């Protein structure tokens with residue numbers, strides 16, 4: 001997936017499976033303060049991508065957050081994606097966008113982003129949605145939620161089996177999301193997830209986000 005991110009082997013990441021960590025930002029943040037927190041997290045270990053996920057912000061506020069946080073990720077060769085907004089991702093130098101099933105026309109977004117920007121698509125627990133996303137040129141398909149989560153109210157529950165099926169059938173990378181932490185991630189890694197997307201496991205880690213990144217990478221490596 002992340003086209004501008006270094007391969008796992010160059011990052012000292014998880015060579016066996018290639019499974020890598022994908023950080024989604026907390027639901028609320030103050031950009032200047034969060035920039036330091038993000039930098040510390042990214043400096044703690046291998047991270048393939050960061051997704052800025054802020055809801056109900058004006059375009060101006062979103063642009064301010066992007067302008068502060070995007071360079072923190074990109075300076076470290078970590079891809080920076082924007083949640084929900086392909087248009088703003090394109091205008092603001094992001095590496096791509098993540099769109100859900102109600103976040104507009106995926107084909108139009110693919111066209112807008114062009115071949116050099118990434119498009120990730122939520123597919124819940126649906127093989128059909130994933131095949132549609134793959135056909136229209138998604139750079140990754142995201143399945144979930146795999147576990148209970150307090151970050152978002154979720155309506156779909158996915159099982160590791162869908163990752164195994166996808167990996168066996170298609171080459172488009174898969175992302176697993178939803179309640180994933182260092183203790184429960186092994187079956188997802190073993191089922192072939194290319195990326196584990198997490199919020200709480202890193203930003204709410206009791207010893208801080210850097211410890212959260214280390215714990216996730218250790219767990220991914222142990223499961224590989």
Ligand SMILES: Cc1ncc(COP(=O)(O)OP(=O)(O)O)c(N)n1
Nearest residue numbers: 083098099100101122142175177197
């Ligand atoms: C990597 C990744 N996977 C899934 C989602 C969920 O996207 P969506 O269904 O559009 O829900 P919101 O995140 O917009 O609430 C995601 N953001 N990232």
Ligand SMILES: Cc1ncsc1CCOP(=O)(O)O
Nearest residue numbers: 145149151178179198199200
């Ligand atoms: C954005 C999103 N989409 C499905 S579950 C989820 C929240 C993931 O957060 P956490 O890793 O804290 O469960």
Ligand SMILES: [Mg+2]
Nearest residue numbers: 084099100103
């Ligand atoms: Mg969305």
